[in-house]
Every structure is written in structure tokens, then in C-alpha cells.
Amino acid sequence: MESLQILFFYTHEDDPSKSTMRKVKRFGLAKESNLSIISRAVSLTPYCEKYIGAWDKDLVIKHGLGVIDGSWNRINSIKEIRLRFPRKLPTLVPVNPVNYGKPEKLSSVEAVSAALYIIGFPQQGLELLNKFKWGPNFYILNKGPLDDYSRCRTEREIITVEEAYF
Numbered sequence: 001m002e003s004l005q006i007l008f009f010y011t012h013e014d015d016p017s018k019s020t021m022r023k024v025k026r027f028g029l030a031k032e033s034n035l036s037i038i039s040r041a042v043s044l045t046p047y048c049e050k051y052i053g054a055w056d057k058d059l060v061i062k063h064g065l066g067v068i069d070g071s072w073n074r075i076n077s078i079k080e081i082r083l084r085f086p087r088k089l090p091t092l093v094p095v096n097p098v099n100y101g102k103p104e105k106l107s108s109v110e111a112v113s114a115a116l117y118i119i120g121f122p123q124q125g126l127e128l129l130n131k132f133k134w135g136p137n138f139y140i141l142n143k144g145p146l147d148d149y150s151r152c153r154t155e156r157e158i159i160t161v162e163e164a165y166f
Contacts, residue, residue: 003124004060006030006112009038011070020096020109021069024128030112033066035081041066042085044111046104051158052087054150057119059085065115069108089114090149090158091166095137103166110138117146 008021008030016022024030042059043066044052063085091103092114099105106114109132113125117139129135139146148161 004116004121005041005064006128007033007038007041007064007066008069008108008112009033009035009066011068013070018098019069020107020132021067021112024109024131027131029128029131038066038068039081039083040085042087043067043083044089044115045081045083045086046088048083048086048088050087051090051155052115052118053152053155053158054119055153056085056087060115060119065112067108067112087115089118090145090162092138092142092145095134095141096132097134109135113138114142114146118149120150122146122150 006029010019010022010032021030022032025032041064042052042056045068068081089106089111092106093101093103094106094110096107096110098107109128113129116122116125126136126139129138145161145165149158152158152161
């Protein structure tokens with residue numbers, strides 16, 4: 001089975017022991033990179049208009065999937081970072097202990113796993129989530145929206161699904 005390159009930039013804004021991406025890096029499931037490399041990948045950010053969708057699969061295969069791993073309390077610090085392929089996630093509900101139940105406040109590993117699910121690589125996303133005792137519950141709680149988002153063929157369909165759930 002094909003495995004995608006998962007990249008992250010760690011901002012050092014919070015406790016490094018709580019970084020979900022640094023943990024999956026220790027298992028060889030993600031690579032810590034500098035911003036210039038992340039900016040060339042399909043990168044997740046709440047500061048763009050374009051949703052990630054199944055249509056991004058080939059781009060992610062070619063350039064990798066990137067995320068900036070930082071604190072939600074300092075999220076504005078990433079607003080000005082220039083990304084070649086910025087994408088946002090549709091609304092989902094986190095299960096991580098810090099932001100449990102607060103829609104859209106996903107941990108970095110939840111965000112990457114959601115993107116992987118949506119573009120057609122749910123098993124690779126689950127492999128990341130399985131490194132956390134709470135992780136698999138993310139897919140369980142969000143199964144309906146994730147399934148529906150992954151079937152969308154346009155951004156308009158994603159918005160329609162998002163509005164139906166949230």
C-alpha cells in the first residue's frame with residue numbers, strides 16, 4: 001500500500017512533550033521539516049478559502065502533506081506564512097484531551113489524519129491516530145462527516161455536507 005510523505009514544522013510555542021507530530025515522528029510516521037519544505041507541500045491551515053478534498057490526492061502524492069504544529073493560543077502567528085498549496089479542513093470535532101469536543105480545534109495529528117481520510121488514505125491516518133490512546137476515537141466520533149467529506153467532488157459539496165452536520 002502506498003504511503004504518503006507527512007511533513008510538519010514545529011513552532012516551539014508549547015510544551016514539546018505534548019506535540020502530537022513530534023510523537024508520530026518518533027515512530028517514523030512523519031518528518032520534521034523547515035518552513036521552505038512545508039510551504040511546497042499541500043499544507044493545512046485555517047487561513048485559506050480552499051478546502052482539502054479527494055481532488056487533492058495527486059498533489060499530496062507528489063508534494064506530501066504538511067502541517068504547522070503549534071499552539072491554538074498563538075494560531076495567528078501562522079497567518080502570514082506563504083504556502084504553495086494551502087488547504088483548510090471542513091469542520092470536525094476533536095477528541096484530544098486539550099480541546100475535546102470543541103469543533104475545529106483539532107490537534108495536528110487529528111488534522112493530518114482527517115486530511116488523509118478525506119483524500120483516500122484512511123488507514124495511514126489511523127496508523128497515526130493509533131499512537132494515542134484517545135486517537136482512534138477521532139475516526140469513530142467523526143465517521144459520518146469524514147465518510148461524506150471523502151465522497152465530495154467539489155468544494156460546494158463539502159460546504160453542503162459541513163452545513164448538514166454542523
